Amino acid sequence: MNSVVLLIILSIYLAILFYIAHWAEKNNNSKWTNNPYVYTLSLAVYCTAWTYYGSIGVAADSGLSFLPIYLGPIIIAPSWILILKKIIRISRVNKISSIADFISLRYGNSRFLGAIVTVICLTGIIPYISLQLKAIAETFHIVTKTPINSLIFDDTTTYVAVALALFASYYGTRYVDASEKRKGIVTAVAMESVLKLVFFVTIGVYVTFFVFDGFDDIYQKASLLENFKEKNTIGGLPQAINWFLLCVLSMFAIFLLPRQFQVSVIENNREKHINTAVWLFPLYLLLFNIFVYPIAWGGNILFDGQDVNSDMYSLLIPQFLNNKTLTVLVFLGGFSAAISMIIVSSIGLSTMITNNILIPYNLLGKLKSAETISSKTILNSRKLGIFSLIILSYFIYRYYGLDYNLVSIGMVAFVIISQLAPAFFGALFWRRGSRLGAIYSILIGFVICFFTLIIPYSIGITNSQSTFISNGFLNIELLKPFQLFGLDYLDPIPHALFWSLLFNSVTYFAVSVSFKGNYRERNYAEMFVDINKYITNHENAFIWKGTAYRNDIEKVLIRFLGEERTKRAMNIFNVKYNVDKDIELADARLIKFSENLLTGHIGTASARILISSVVKEEKISLPEVLKILEESKENIIINKKLTETSNELKVITAKLQDANQSLTIKDQQKDEFLDTVTHELRTPITAIRAASEILHDDDEIPDELKKQFLQNIISESDRLNRLIDKILDLEKFETGKQTIYPSQNNLVQTIEKSIEPLQQLIKNKHIIVHVESKSKVNAFYDEDRIVQVVTNLLSNAIKFCPEIDGLITIQIKEKNNFIHTFVQDNGKGINPDDFDVIFDKFYQSTNQNIKKPVGSGLGLAICKQILEYHKGKIWAEQTVKGACIVFTLPKKMVTENL
């Protein structure tokens, strides 16, 4: 393909990325940029050109050994919920902006430690970036079928590198506060992660199903090749140990690589995004690895016997088969993988260089003098840092050639970065870990790496002129770099990892235990290890003694934050800790708060140096610190308990209010009930009294009328009596004094028995009563009581039936062990809201326009009691028209409690 065409495609591609970054930066709160998927995909910056091209090379040359690099992260991913969350919390609270800051802060704001970590990262990562640039350049030349131009400024890939450097330095330094989120970059990286996966899977599917005939076909053809068996055996125990060490190596890498720390910790917006990453990220890695093997062996089959770089199979296969589109897509996928690594790494590294070397060591000008350093200087230094890192890496690639394959350089980087592991994980879990321990452990680990990896790789593993590798340092057998102390069954990478980490951890432990750290270290140890306790008010956990004036501190803050932000921050502080704004003296909390504000801008060590330059600190002894810490821990616990108690009190208060309200309602209901009962009692008495009075006083009353008045007196007396019976009945049921006498009865007969006395009423209102049932349905009940229930339900139904065409339907159905009886009328029905309350004894429908309740409001309450005594139920049901009450009775004796 013509290189101009490819360059145009590349420019369009880069422009799209620019646009996405630009858009995301503007919409940094949109759900498209701020979601767990973008977060997880940005973690996939782990998959670089090494994964994209290198894995295939490894798979083609030595079988499955490409896998451990992905197995490690997959295995460790579930622990993110605990460990990564902790790291994120610590970093957020302390405004940490890089792994160098993280380690340096934990070990007492150590400037030296921050610098060492930075140097380690630079040593490991710069060649790694070179490698990505190399991948871009080489693949560019493969796709365009052009030779690499020996004149650097005539080579088009140089300009690609420059463009990348500009992009990264522009978007990576939008904020002076390096702990701010860079949504633009993250979204672009996530986008690239999608593209590289899609393109890789596309070429995988192409090779497996179009070039060959599925996985089986590739396997069968590959097994005919020589070396197939040899390359695909896992090998005995030594190989297993190699695998194990490589898994450990990649587990460390996923936490410690500056680019991983950047995307997983610094750019994390919400802790809960981790929950998605925990499953989605391993899934992503698995998807990526499915097709590595088929492509690798497909390439081995197609290019059998030819001298071809197996790293480049994924490009060479489509090119060989003349599929131009696919070739370009694969190239773009690899390009994506490479540039996301380059950009994220260079941002992380340049922050470290500025915040952990240049500023604290006064290389940008005197830190303590007001004129020289400003936010602008810092930003420019970071911009320049990113740009020159990328350009430097490109020159390294051009001048040193980097003849190793993609994987080995990456692995060397991993081992170097792993030297941070003991100090880093110790910071999270071990309070005793000290600054000296961390410094010596990292240095010793690095020296061993230097000896076992960097020197041999620099002179060339296969260099026959040097005896360093074959005979050992100074020809001492025990000092062979790849078989140190006679350990001869490990591959160079696991070998180096084993020895360096062994010495590293032992040193860290031994020095930490032997030499106690100072109080500052111990203070931060407490804050790191117990971050969950201090998460809300971590300034409280900071111990500091001395004299400081707010004025001085504010002046320092203004220098880096500006007048307005400083003012705002101070207000926040005053409100958070309820501090009077006119107080002149600063306390420990303000010192820590201000250090935090500065940390994002200039790193932890410099923040500490700056603040201490304007305050007068008194030394505190270690025991004193421990005592204060213990106290503050107790305070925090007490505070927490207080909050809990007050929350409980709130809940109880709410419950009491509820109870009170329901009591009030009950009271009202009781009043209403009493009113109703009084009215009901007084009404017949009134009628009786009036009639009696007339009979008594009036002698001229006609006989017929006299008889009528006497009849009234009798019926009203009966009414009075019935009412009293009902009230007493209910009272007996409610207090459990009632007894029932159930026996086997025919329910159909009982219902007929209940209808009989009501016949007159039914006739008067011209109502049709319809009973649907078998002739005999046996159930177990007290017949008198059920007659009472049916009578009550029928009376209600009769009352509510319309004047014309009244219809009452009674249905009896058997269901399981119960008989269901439905009593339905065609009246105005019951409001569904009232379905439950109509069975309450104080019930009066709130929704009926009848002010006076029909009946005493006791009938249904009594029915309910009776049925509950029978272990049956009663309820109202939704109907098309009219009211429907259903009650159930057991078929047979229910043994318990009758």
Add this chain to the structure above:
Amino acid sequence: MKKILIVDDEPNIVMSLEYTFKKNNFEVFIARDGLEALDILKTNFPDVIILDVMMPMVDGYATLEQIRKDKNLEHTKVIFLSAKNKTSDIEKGMALGADAYLTKPFSIKKVVETVLELL
């Protein structure tokens, strides 16, 4: 002949009142609830109304409110006759513009006396 309207949903009570007032030379109208009463009052303007409070459809209080809005019934006296005998019930009735409030059970003589006094 004076006219009286008796509003109550208890037929046996109404019967006693009806007999007594007829005997005292009143023309007696009867309504079973407030709605019926208001219906009758559209065309008839009695001198006195005996009004129960707790009735279906429209209760005594609401009925009185309607009555007091009617110009034709300006001079009509209204007596509540109710089983509700709490002070607050009585006050509410009087506040709505009743001329008297008698509680159930009542003495017929007392009811007649009250009616005659008001006229």
